[in-house]
Amino acid sequence: DTEVTQTPKHLVMGMTNKKSLKCEQHMGHRAMYWYKQKAKKPPELMFVYSYEKLSINESVPSRFSPECPNSSLLNLHLHALQPEDSALYLCASSQVLGNTIYFGEGSWLTVV
Amino acid sequence: GESVGLHLPTLSVQEGDNSIINCAYSNSASDYFIWYKQESGKGPQFIIDIRSNMDKRQGQRVTVLLNKTVKHLSLQIAATQPGDSAVYFCAENIWQGGKLIFGQGTELSVKP
Numbered sequence: 001d002t003e004v005t006q007t008p009k010h011l012v013m014g015m016t017n018k019k020s021l022k023c024e025q026h027m028g029h030r031a032m033y034w035y036k037q038k039a040k041k042p043p044e045l046m047f048v049y050s051y052e053k054l055s056i057n058e059s060v061p062s063r064f065s066p067e068c069p070n071s072s073l074l075n076l077h078l079h080a081l082q083p084e085d086s087a088l089y090l091c092a093s094s095q096v097l098g099n100t101i102y103f104g105e106g107s108w109l110t111v112v
Numbered sequence: 113g114e115s116v117g118l119h120l121p122t123l124s125v126q127e128g129d130n131s132i133i134n135c136a137y138s139n140s141a142s143d144y145f146i147w148y149k150q151e152s153g154k155g156p157q158f159i160i161d162i163r164s165n166m167d168k169r170q171g172q173r174v175t176v177l178l179n180k181t182v183k184h185l186s187l188q189i190a191a192t193q194p195g196d197s198a199v200y201f202c203a204e205n206i207w208q209g210g211k212l213i214f215g216q217g218t219e220l221s222v223k224p
Contacts, residue, residue, distance in 0.1 A: 004155075031210055042201055042214035043156065055210055090155050097210035100146060103155040 003027050004104035006091050012110045015081060021107045023074040023091030031055075031097045032074040034066060035090040037106070043090055049074060050097050081111045124221045131189040131222075135202035135215045140183065142204035146212070147176060147187045151198045159187070159200075189220075197222045 004025045013019045023032065031050045035043035047066045048056035054066065063085075065077040074091055088106040125131045137145065143164040148156035160171045162178050162185075169176050175188040185202050202215040 033210075033212075040217075042217055044214075045211060048210045050210060094210075098144065098205060100158060100161055101205075101212055102158060103148075105155045 004091055004093055004102055006089075006104040006107050008107060009105070010108045010110075012112060013078065013081065014112055015083070017081075018077070018079045020078065021076040021089055021091075021109070023076075023104060024072055025093040025102075026072060027093065027095075027102075028071075029093035029095050029102075030071060031094045031099070031101075032068060033092040033094075033101065034074070034076055035092060035103075037088040037090055043103075047076075048097070055097070078109070081109075083111050086110045121216070122219045122221065124223060125192050127192060127194060127222055127224050129192055131187075131192045131196070131220060133187045133189075133200050133202075133218045133220065135185040135187075135218075137183050137185060137202070137204045137213075137215070139204060139206060139213070140180075142206050142213075144205040145176070145178060145185050146203045146205065147174075147185075148201045148203060148214075149196075149198045150201065150217075156201060192220075192222050194222045194224055196220060 007022045034046040037043040045058050046060045049068045052068045063080050067075040090106045092101045092103040094101045146161045147159040150156045160176050162169045162176045173190045177186045199217045199219045201217045203212045205212050
């Protein structure tokens with residue numbers, strides 16, 4: 001079982017809604033990640049945090065806003081999403097950048 | 113069974129046979145490689161990794177081979193079982209970047 005916990009597992013939201021995805025790890029990891037995965041495709045990197053600071057933003061639209069309140073938590077705030085944003089959103093963590101990355105089970109997002 | 117060529121999207125093997133999943137990576141600066149298994153509806157699960165100073169690493173029923181000359185990675189699964197049915201992704205990591213780049217994936221189907 002993964003030690004990266006994501007909530008909610010499923011989320012349906014309208015295009016005018018504001019919602020958040022949450023991720024938590026208690027492995028003492030100092031790097032955390034958000035990935036997006038469409039069906040039958042590989043995960044695509046969105047954001048990387050290292051020691052609670054944003055390290056990489058892969059040119060993600062501003063309707064996705066990450067937040068790292070502390071070393072164990074990572075949030076992804078969602079606002080004014082489009083139907084094409086429907087996907088599996090994966091959180092992951094690693095001890096530090098460059099080490100093995102461990103994934104959570106993901107949050108399935110449907111935008112209607 | 114054995115995969116034919118690179119970038120094969122699907123591989124079907126008989127239970128008990130050995131499976132070989134191939135992957136080509138693109139960046140000669142990549143120094144760390146990971147194989148993930150992703151079952152339907154779940155997040156990617158770490159299987160085995162290898163650093164660029166090695167050419168072979170063995171785990172339980174799995175072996176990863178790295179050929180840096182041709183930038184090729186393979187995953188061998190011994191005595192394949194129905195529970196091995198999943199999509200397998202190789203991923204390459206560039207040191208200090210924290211950016212894990214996934215290959216397109218191979219769907220392994222095990223016939224009983």
